[in-house]
Amino acid sequence: MTKTRPKKIPAEERRNITVEAVIDLAGSSNPDSITTAAIAKHMKLTQGAIFRHFPNKDAIWKAVMSWVSKNLMARIDLAAEDITSPKGKMEAMFLAHIAFVADHPGAPRMLFGELQGARQTPAKRLAQSMMKEYAARLRDTIVSGKACGELRETLDVEAAATLFIGTIQGLVMQSLIAGDMDKMRADAPRVFAIYLHGISKAHDAGG
Amino acid sequence: MTKTRPKKIPAEERRNITVEAVIDLAGSSNPDSITTAAIAKHMKLTQGAIFRHFPNKDAIWKAVMSWVSKNLMARIDLAAEDITSPKGKMEAMFLAHIAFVADHPGAPRMLFGELQGARQTPAKRLAQSMMKEYAARLRDTIVSGKACGELRETLDVEAAATLFIGTIQGLVMQSLIAGDMDKMRADAPRVFAIYLHGISKAHDAGG
DNA sequence: ATAAATATAGTAATCAATTACTATCTAGAT
């Protein structure tokens, strides 16, 4: 029985480790039922030590949401930045989003859980503002797609944006249910192809 | 302080009332954190009385899932039964599903929550078998749609089924997040129109 | 009177958070 004492780690790094631990745990259990004891155990610390770095549990959740928001948006921006075609941009965003979720299954669960909760927490505010910016970016891309003739000019922009986000959320939900993130990576391009067909201007009359 | 005693209600009806109470509560709070005390309060009973009608909490969840499964499938079947066109069938199923969720926002939350949980509960088994049957019914309809020429013969059946379910789940998620079920009812036909465009055989070359 | 349905009042377990204390790191003086 070698009860090794955990290394003393600087506060900021310890906070980062905590965020990772929560996202890790959220990948395999309901975010709402992740206890501070479970977090502590996962990062090999005692439960009380957590509160040396966060004033309370809400603060942990806020830090997690901040991480998710920052990293997800960064990956989507990076994927889309060098692409000029709106359709190409949308596909890149779609696949980047899926890849991010496949890498961090806990992330969407934290997001959903927080957004659905009745309580207006700091974490929820963060999540809401991220969703708002995401939707705005999407609408802009769709509008420019119509302008340059890639998308049908009869296209309902709001509905197309809703379906884009919904398609991702649906894919994610089904993969979380199946517990298989690799399947999602494989399905994503095929599903997006149908979506694209739904919003594109017809090229030829072929069925 | 008029502490009125609740009427004595036969056990079976009391169980039905319990199920309704849970679905009601799930509409505005995380299903996983619905306590037996909260259920009891909502149906104006003491907490202990619940356990005169159910052996344990899992049994309550199983009863709820049974209710959801039965009622959702019934509404979808009813909506589709008199329609011969596969595309028409799919639209009817889609809108019936959305209408059901709009009537019972707690239902999808119970479903998601149960399916995502790591624990293999009786409720989870029920939910899984429902999803399986739903997907099978969907694939059959899509296949017959291809056969009768309503849908593109190049259509990826699996992806189309995944997107159908995903579209619903996505719409539901966004409505739960927005806390506005009426918006979902309004958005559903517009979103489904894009999906339909994505799977349909082209009628004319118009953009 | 009897049986079913409910209230009352408990249980042990678990939760987030706090406390008293200890170990370790680091900066500045020598």
Next chain:
DNA sequence: ATCTAGATAGTAATTGATTACTATATTTAT
């Protein structure tokens, strides 16, 4: 280079609240 004081990061034990669940008494309908 080394010592030491203060700051930092940890443990272990405990708190009051809340959880699912239970034992028993009481009410109500028939």
